[in-house]
Amino acid sequence: MNAAIEVRDLHYRYGEGTPALRGVSFSVAEGECVGLVGPNGAGKSTLLLHLNGLLPESWEGPRSVFVGGSPVQPDTLPEIRRKVGLLFQDPNDQLFCPTVFEDVAFGPGQFGLDAEETRKRVTQALARAGLAGFDARAPHHLSAGEKRRVCLAGVLACDPSILVLDEPTSSLDPRGRRELKELLRRIPITKLIATHDLELVVELCSRVVVLDAGAIVAEGPTVELLSDEDLMLRHHLERPHILRHLHPH
Amino acid sequence: MRHDFLDRYSRLRSPVHRLPAPLKLATALVLVVVVVLLPPEGRSFLGAVAVFLLAVAGLSRIPWRFLVLRLMLLEPFVLGVAILALFQPGGGRLFLFLVAKCTLCLLIMVLLSNTTPFAELLRVLKAVRVPALLVTTLSLMYRYLFVLVDEAQRMRRARMSRTFTTQRTPAWHALATVVSQLFIRTTERAERIYGAMCARGWR
Amino acid sequence: MHIPDGFLDSKTAVATGVLAATGLSVALRQARVHLPPRRVPLLGLAAAFVFAAQMINFPVAGGTSGHLVGGVLAAVLLGPSPAVVVVSAVLIVQCLMFADGGLSALGANILNMGVLGAVGGWAIYFAVSRMVKGLFGCVLAAAFAAWCSTVLGSIACAGELAVSGTVGWTVVLPAMAGIHMFIGVGEGFITALVLVAIARARPELLQPQAPVASTRSYGAVLIYGGLIALGLALFASPFASSWPDGLDRTAEALGFREKTANPLLPAPLPDYRMPGMHWSVLSTSLAGGVGTIVVFVLAWLLARVLVPKANRIEEAGPPRSP
Numbered sequence: 031m032n033a034a035i036e037v038r039d040l041h042y043r044y045g046e047g048t049p050a051l052r053g054v055s056f057s058v059a060e061g062e063c064v065g066l067v068g069p070n071g072a073g074k075s076t077l078l079l080h081l082n083g084l085l086p087e088s089w090e091g092p093r094s095v096f097v098g099g100s101p102v103q104p105d106t107l108p109e110i111r112r113k114v115g116l117l118f119q120d121p122n123d124q125l126f127c128p129t130v131f132e133d134v135a136f137g138p139g140q141f142g143l144d145a146e147e148t149r150k151r152v153t154q155a156l157a158r159a160g161l162a163g164f165d166a167r168a169p170h171h172l173s174a175g176e177k178r179r180v181c182l183a184g185v186l187a188c189d190p191s192i193l194v195l196d197e198p199t200s201s202l203d204p205r206g207r208r209e210l211k212e213l214l215r216r217i218p219i220t221k222l223i224a225t226h227d228l229e230l231v232v233e234l235c236s237r238v239v240v241l242d243a244g245a246i247v248a249e250g251p252t253v254e255l256l257s258d259e260d261l262m263l264r265h266h267l268e269r270p271h272i273l274r275h276l277h278p279h
Numbered sequence: 280m281r282h283d284f285l286d287r288y289s290r291l292r293s294p295v296h297r298l299p300a301p302l303k304l305a306t307a308l309v310l311v312v313v314v315v316l317l318p319p320e321g322r323s324f325l326g327a328v329a330v331f332l333l334a335v336a337g338l339s340r341i342p343w344r345f346l347v348l349r350l351m352l353l354e355p356f357v358l359g360v361a362i363l364a365l366f367q368p369g370g371g372r373l374f375l376f377l378v379a380k381c382t383l384c385l386l387i388m389v390l391l392s393n394t395t396p397f398a399e400l401l402r403v404l405k406a407v408r409v410p411a412l413l414v415t416t417l418s419l420m421y422r423y424l425f426v427l428v429d430e431a432q433r434m435r436r437a438r439m440s441r442t443f444t445t446q447r448t449p450a451w452h453a454l455a456t457v458v459s460q461l462f463i464r465t466t467e468r469a470e471r472i473y474g475a476m477c478a479r480g481w482r
Numbered sequence: 483m484h485i486p487d488g489f490l491d492s493k494t495a496v497a498t499g500v501l502a503a504t505g506l507s508v509a510l511r512q513a514r515v516h517l518p519p520r521r522v523p524l525l526g527l528a529a530a531f532v533f534a535a536q537m538i539n540f541p542v543a544g545g546t547s548g549h550l551v552g553g554v555l556a557a558v559l560l561g562p563s564p565a566v567v568v569v570s571a572v573l574i575v576q577c578l579m580f581a582d583g584g585l586s587a588l589g590a591n592i593l594n595m596g597v598l599g600a601v602g603g604w605a606i607y608f609a610v611s612r613m614v615k616g617l618f619g620c621v622l623a624a625a626f627a628a629w630c631s632t633v634l635g636s637i638a639c640a641g642e643l644a645v646s647g648t649v650g651w652t653v654v655l656p657a658m659a660g661i662h663m664f665i666g667v668g669e670g671f672i673t674a675l676v677l678v679a680i681a682r683a684r685p686e687l688l689q690p691q692a693p694v695a696s697t698r699s700y701g702a703v704l705i706y707g708g709l710i711a712l713g714l715a716l717f718a719s720p721f722a723s724s725w726p727d728g729l730d731r732t733a734e735a736l737g738f739r740e741k742t743a744n745p746l747l748p749a750p751l752p753d754y755r756m757p758g759m760h761w762s763v764l765s766t767s768l769a770g771g772v773g774t775i776v777v778f779v780l781a782w783l784l785a786r787v788l789v790p791k792a793n794r795i796e797e798a799g800p801p802r803s804p
Contacts, residue, residue, distance in 0.1 A: 084474045108480060116478045122426055123471040124478075126523075128398035128418055140480030168396065170286070170425040188479060286579070311585045315488050315495070353581055357486050363649040363657055377488060377648065381584075384487030388581035397579055410510050412522070416571045419526020420533070424575070427527075427534035435538060451540055455675030458535050458550065462559065462676070463684050465531040469524040476523065 032099030033057040034192050034220040035081060035114075040094040042076060042086060050076045052244040058192075058222055065231035065252060066224040068241035069266035074224040075119065077241065078196050081222070082114040083107045097192065112141055115190030119197045121177035122169075130156070130172075130180050131165040137188035155187035156180075159213060175206025179213065192220045199227045228256060228270035240265055285425060288341045288393040295339040295390075300399035301406075307391040311384050319372070325379055332386050339394050349389050350382065357381040397421045419472075431461050483551075483632075483639055483662070484576065484591055487584030491646040498642060499589030501713055502570075505597035508705050509566035517564065525564055529571040532556060536572075540672060548668040553595055553635075554628040555673045557604035558620075559680075559687065563702065565600040590642050593713055594635040601706045603631030617681055620688065622785035624677050625670035629777045632666030633659060633770075638713055663773050670781060678788045 035058040042051040050073045058064045066074050079085040080095050083102045093101035102110050118124045127133035134155055138148040156162055159179040169177060178198065185193065198214070199207045207227075214221065214234060225231060231238055231252060238255050240248040242265045248255055255261065257273050290296070295303075314328060336346060361377045401421070405414050434457045439450075490498070513525065532552040539547035557565035570592045576582040583591045610623035640658035644651035681688050 079474070082478055084477060108482075111478055111480055118471065118475055118478075120471070122423075123468060124475040126419060126422055126472050126475065128401060128422055129396075132398070136476075136481075137479035140482070166290075166396075168286070168290070168398065169422060171290075184479065308585060311487055315490075315586050316492055349581070353486070356484065357488075360486075360489060360643065360649070363643075363653050366650060366653045380488035381486050384584055384586075385581050388487075388577070388585060392579045392581060397575075400578055410507070412510050412514050412525070413506075413567065413571070415522065416526040416529060416567055417574060419523055420529035420571050420575055421579075423527055423530040424533045427530045428537060431534045431538060451672070451675060454538055454540055455672060456679050458538060458672070458676045459679030459683060461535060462531055462680060463687065465527050466524060466687065469527040470520065472523045472527070473520045482519075 033096075034060045034062070034098060035222065036096040036099075037077075037080075038094050038096070040077070040080060042073075042080065050244050051080075054241070054244070054246055056239050056246060056249060058220060061218065061220055062237060063221040063223070063235045065235035065238040066222060066241060067226070067228065067231060067238055067256075067267060071243075072241040073244045074241055075196055078116065078194055078222075078224055081192075081194050082111050082116050084116075108141075112188050113190055114192045114194055115185035115188060117178075117181055117185055117193070117195040117198060119200065121174070121181045124181045124184070125169045125177055128168065129165070130161070130167045130169065133169070133180060134184045134187050137184055141188060151187045151189070152183075155183040158186055158217075159183035160209065173206070175202050175209060178202065178206070178210060182210075182213065186217075190219065192222070193217065195221065195223045195225075197225055197227075198223060199225065199230055228267065229272050232256060232270055232272050240267075242266075285428065286397070288345065289396045291340055291394075293338060293340040293394070295335055295394045298394075300395050301403050303391055303395050304400060304403055307387050310387050314380050314383050314387075317380065319376055322376065322379075325383060328383055329386075332383065332390065335390055336386070339390065341390075341393050345393075346386075346389060350385055353385050353389075354382070357385070423468075427461065427465065430464065431457065434460060483595065483635055484573070484583030485587040485594075485639060485642070487586050489584075489643055489646065489648050490587055490590055491648070494642050494646045495586045495589060498587075498593045498713075501709055502589040502592040502597065505566060505601070505706065505709050506570050506592060508702055508709075509563040509570075509596075512563035512702050513567055521564075524560070525567055526571070528556060528560060528564070529568045529575070532568060532572050533575065540668065542668065548665065548672075550672045550676070551595065551599075551632065551669055552673075553600040554603035554607060554624060554631050554669075555676060557600045558607055558624050558627075558673075558677065562601045562604040562706070565604065566596045569596040569600050590639070593709075594638045594642075597706070597709055598638050598713055599631040599635040602634050602710050603627040605706075605710075606630050616789075617678075617688075618785050618789045620681075621674050621677055621789055622781050625674040625781040625784055626778050627670075628673040629663075629666035629670040629781070630774070632662050632669050633774075634714075636662035641714075659770065663770075663777075667777065667780070670777070671784065674781070674784055674788060 037057065038055050040051050040054040041049065043049040054073075054077060066077070068074055076085065080102070081097070083095075083104075083106075089104055093103055095102040097110050097114055100106050100110070125133050127136055131152055134152045135148050138151045143151065152165070153162075156164060159182050161176065161179055161183060164172075164176070164180070169180070172180065193214075195214075198210055202210060207230075211230060211233060214223075221234075223231065223235060235252050237250065238252045239246055240255065240261070247265060248261055253273065256270055259269050262269050310328065314325065317324060336343070357378060361374050361381070364374050364377055365371065398418075398421075401414060401418055404417070405411075435454070438453045438457050441453075517525075532555075535550050535552055537549070539549055541547050553565060553569050556568045560568065573583055573588065573591050573595065577585060577588050577591075604627065607623045607627035610626060611619045613619070614622055636658045637655070640651075640654045643649045643654050643658075677688065
């Protein structure tokens with residue numbers, strides 16, 4: 031059975047600069063929820079951009095990223111992008127249409143669905159994201175949390191089998207964060223969450239991958255890894271409060 | 280300063296707001312053309328138009344204060360150019376007529392823009408086969424002008440709070456830096472938006 | 483310089499509308515053909531940028547403030563055709579959303595600021611920066627071109643107002659052009675400052691991709707040139723006193739103008755026939771010419787101040803093709 035996501039020895043550098051990713055290898059199984067943590071500049075966002083082929087800019091050499099067994103490469107990109115729903119860090123970058131409905135309908139429209147089917151998808155996706163009735167709203171009138179959920183609805187409307195999220199709870203207030211967390215909990219598909227919100231990782235992810243300076247430095251069950259104070263401090267992270275009163279067995 | 284001061288009333292609930300956008304746009308266009316083409320003998324018709332517009336304004340539930348302020352903001356250029364019309368025989372009459380026509384047209388457009396969400400106007404443009412690239416550009420511009428105005432205000436405030444002199448040249452230098460930074464961030468944002476569009480299947 | 487509704491008569495509105503639509507279609511086609519897909523969102527974003535930048539007030543003496551219009555800035559950073567699209571988008575949104583610029587005057591505004599301003603300004607930038615190399619040349623060219631585009635646009639605006647019979651040519655030309663010769667200085671100054679700041683932070687943004695020979699479309703150059711020439715000839719030549727009458731007769735024949743309508747002015751403009759008027763036009767033109775030279779020198783001095791000697795040696799690379 032193919033892994034949902036498999037990354038094999040991924041290397042990447044920006045232009046002539048220092049390498050951003052140095053031989054990253056890991057996999058995410060079907061239905062798993064995996065957390066990707068690491069300090070700023072570790073390469074988390076860069077790694078995520080490889081999962082739906084937005085990076086690299088040129089495609090020489092052996093393929094390093096596989097989604098459901100198929101390699102991510104120019105001819106498979108349309109299908110990969112439908113399968114892998116990527117949620118960007120800044121919802122303003124992803125919510126680019128003048129109304130909520132049009133934005134959520136963008137994906138289905140691009141993938142060739144007709145108007146009737148699109149409308150159904152949009153309504154379903156908005157309902158799933160807790161935004162029923164938001165169709166005619168304008169993005170600039172929405173709160174940060176609402177924008178995030180519209181982006182999520184926009185991704186869900188494409189019916190992906192994998193959700194990849196880049197800092198989903200950043201700049202959300204506690205209520206927004208709670209709502210998003212509950213929402214993610216209710217979505218059973220495979221998830222990879224890159225985040226600084228270590229409490230979120232503990233609450234949602236069974237496994238965690240630690241990335242630092244472009245390489246994976248640790249991988250394993252969430253509670254075990256995040257309770258390891260030394261490991262956390264060594265990579266400019268810290269043990270989340272939620273685990274401070276737990277004793278690892 | 281919140282950026283929604285730019286688009287506060289286009290989504291109110293009122294009989295006028297509920298009218299379909301193509302109707303409002305067409306009416307505005309026809310009215311503007313009629314008012315502009317009106318010869319000086321048709322002065323009284325202007326009065327009828329004014330009454331109609333005031334009725335629409337009342338029905339639209341847009342605050343009168345806002346309407347007056349917007350008109351006052353736009354009047355100066357009208358007056359500035361109309362004043363040049365005074366320098367000819369019969370200029371005084373001409374000036375008044377001109378100002379009346381212009382002000383009415385301003386009111387038409389202010390009412391149109393504040394009773395019709397821009398997204399609906401865009402849909403009308405798309406329906407009349409305006410080139411896709413232009414519609415996309417207008418759409419993205421509308422979506423992001425609020426974001427960029429916000430960014431610009433924030434940067435300006437941050438910059439000005441580090442400018443300890445009121446001399447003009449350093450202030451200009453600081454403001455030029457804000458504008459340049461805004462452009463740089465804009466190009467970066469455009470790249471990210473391109474990525475987001477591709478991520479959902481754009482080709 | 484946004485012309486409101488009511489100042490242009492029907493023939494002028496239609497004529498400018500046709501010219502503007504032509505220019506804009508050409509620009510859209512050029513952009514569609516030559517712009518790589520990853521830069522398409524940049525058009526909309528740049529339009530939002532121009533709008534936001536226009537809202538930043540630059541304090542001027544006595545409590546007033548100036549602001550950037552940005553046509554030439556956009557042309558230098560994006561190329562002339564994208565700049566036309568960007569400026570047109572800004573004008574359309576300003577008209578439809580903010581009543582800034584009349585609906586019936588949209589054609590004229592796009593013609594003046596988009597086609598004449600952005601393309602004409604870009605052409606001047608292209609010419610000057612070809613002659614003076616490096617960042618210094620780029621800054622000098624941009625500052626001067628920004629001033630020129632402001633003045634060009636105002637001359638066209640004045641011409642349109644005069645041809646419409648709204649205002650007398652001898653009044654409106656000196657007033658419009660005169661004021662904009664001063665406003666243009668601010669525009670040039672701010673454009674230069676912004677370009678220098680961008681050059682310092684991200685110099686690659688000023689290096690357009692080297693144009694491949696095949697992308698140089700002479701067709702577009704011809705059309706733009708033709709539009710600019712036509713626009714200026716139709717609306718900015720006081721010597722062609724027969725034009726308004728010629729246009730009027732055409733308009734009557736085509737049905738744009740009611741044959742029984744009284745003209746806005748009680749008599750044909752006597753100004754055109756008076757010998758004194760020729761002198762005043764001559765003196766205005768002379769003042770314009772002198773002003774242009776003065777501004778060029780000012781732009782040169784500004785570029786010297788802004789661009790330290792060390793940077794002047796480097797090559798700025800060939801500017802974009804239309």
